[in-house]
Amino acid sequence: MNTSPLKKIVCTALLAGLFPAAHAALKIGDTLPDLASFKLEGKLPATLKGKIVVVDFWASWCLPCAESFPVMDELQKKYGDRVVILAVNVDEKAVKMEKFLAKHPVSFTVVRDGSQKLVATVEPETMPTSFILDGEGKVKFLHTGFHGEETRKQYISEIDSLLK
Amino acid sequence: MKRIAMILSATIILAVTSGCVNVKPWQREHLADYTMQPDRDPLRTSQAEHIWFSREEASGGSGVGGGGCGCN
Numbered sequence: 307m308n309t310s311p312l313k314k315i316v317c318t319a320l321l322a323g324l325f326p327a328a329h330a331a332l333k334i335g336d337t338l339p340d341l342a343s344f345k346l347e348g349k350l351p352a353t354l355k356g357k358i359v360v361v362d363f364w365a366s367w368c369l370p371c372a373e374s375f376p377v378m379d380e381l382q383k384k385y386g387d388r389v390v391i392l393a394v395n396v397d398e399k400a401v402k403m404e405k406f407l408a409k410h411p412v413s414f415t416v417v418r419d420g421s422q423k424l425v426a427t428v429e430p431e432t433m434p435t436s437f438i439l440d441g442e443g444k445v446k447f448l449h450t451g452f453h454g455e456e457t458r459k460q461y462i463s464e465i466d467s468l469l470k
Numbered sequence: 471m472k473r474i475a476m477i478l479s480a481t482i483i484l485a486v487t488s489g490c491v492n493v494k495p496w497q498r499e500h501l502a503d504y505t506m507q508p509d510r511d512p513l514r515t516s517q518a519e520h521i522w523f524s525r526e527e528a529s530g531g532s533g534v535g536g537g538g539c540g541c542n
Contacts, residue, residue: 363496365496365499365539367498367499367502367503367539368502368539368541369539369541370541370542371541396496397499398499422496422497425496426494426496429494430495430496431495432495432540432541432542433495433496433498433539433540433541434541435495451541451542452542453542
């Protein structure tokens with residue numbers, strides 16, 4: 307088949323514009339990248355090894371994130387040292403995160419990915435997205451969005467299963 | 471002449487299609503802003519729906535779940 311160069315250029319341009327780049331999101335079974343290498347703002351826990359970790363990506367402009375915070379706080383208080391809730395904020399401006407936290411005070415660890423490098427590596431599907439990791443840092447459960455009581459029950463059930 | 475037209479067409483197509491971007495879920499702050507909500511003015515929304523109903527003999531079907539942030 308003889309295809310003109312113009313047709314080839316048009317097809318390539320359309321395909322490049324229409325289809326997003328290959329999705330490389332963190333998924334179940336993967337290991338979370340080393341957080342220390344991403345220059346996150348805020349203090350990371352001394353060690354995550356051997357602990358169940360809930361890594362939650364959130365933003366101040368995301369309403370379901372605000373709904374999820376009391377549940378995350380409840381989980382942190384319920385499980386204490388056995389579970390680390392690590393909320394990674396992806397706001398471009400720190401002041402927005404600070405205002406949000408002043409309105410929604412929490413007891414768990416919050417860090418900010420101001421450069422958005424970690425979130426770009428993890429590529430969460432939506433805001434919020436949370437990953438539940440086992441003691442070896444492997445993703446065991448993944449939650450996209452927050453759906454109130456249904457999600458709360460899932461968190462408890464999944465954390466309990468990992469603690470057994 | 472044909473060659474110039476081809477190059478020009480290719481340039482235009484590349485310029486236009488390269489404008490297509492996918493806004494990542496963590497970059498939707500501006501889309502989530504209150505001013506981006508099409509139904510932020512209840513009076514205007516009510517008037518628009520009345521006009522729609524009068525002209526089309528149909529109503530509803532104009533709302534969508536969630537906000538501009540595409541959360542949840």
